[in-house]
Amino acid sequence: MRKLILVTALALLGWLTMPTTARAQYNNWSVGVRLGEPSGVNIRKYFGNNHAFDLNIGTYGGLYGTKRSYRNGEYKSVGLTVQGHYLWHTALTKSESLRAYYGFGGQVNTRKFYNAGGNQSQLSIGGSGIGGLEYFPVNKPYSFFLETGAYVELLQAPFFLSLNTGIGLRYNF
Template structure:
């Protein structure tokens, strides 16, 4: 169900977006490593100075596995006081609209910044869980705004770009103003060219 939901969203985005972009690159697919680790799909608009990114990946895998959250932790401690590995990282779905500016002459290096929203799905262990029977916690959904900024280098003569970006997520529901930093590097390949 969840897989088909995400695939449906991606399919609708790709079908509904204008495929007659004036910029040579139209759609790119990439891999992000860091926080999050996952898939990146980018749609270019106008002359490549605006984009819409969809990121699907991990939430709290590298940073935040053992953080306090609301009235409990994301991970349980065992009798020795060490965190257990029974509570893995969650999943996140993120959409960000970005503005891009070239650095220097040419379009090889660009800086970008953008804003959007993020939805997370993760196991949480509240104090009530520790007292009750559900020692492994409960799955829950959280959401809020997100933003990032980064730099991208497009390799000359091919459709590959290397990028580094950093940003943050601010949860609105259910834990108002819970913050989660994000930093990742990756590679993107332009797979659909404009007309």
């Protein structure tokens, strides 16, 4: 029994101290799912060692409640959004399995807006910023991410602010 424990301990110690050359598997493209605000399909294109473009296409207004004050009325439904960010990213670990990123871009939303005159479809456009962490399991083709940021509307309601947060999974190819 002692020999088995000693051999197991030595094997575990050898495995933990063994140098590894494995790298994270972030490649040219990744496609996945983002849950949060907005929720939907996420596509990322990597450029070089530390740049990327991130595109989200999905729903807007569901995470923080469908009923929200807006201009002289309110939103009461979920809408469609397209959000894009140019990103800078950097490795936080030697194996590059954990990366941090931040970026800036824009967002276009469509959503029904309700006021005393009834309801109407509302198109809004604004700027957004995002920051997050992405974990690439070593030698696996997928990654997990967690991010947060903000959207500031420019058209229709200047300076309307919305929090953008999300978690997700991407397949890297």
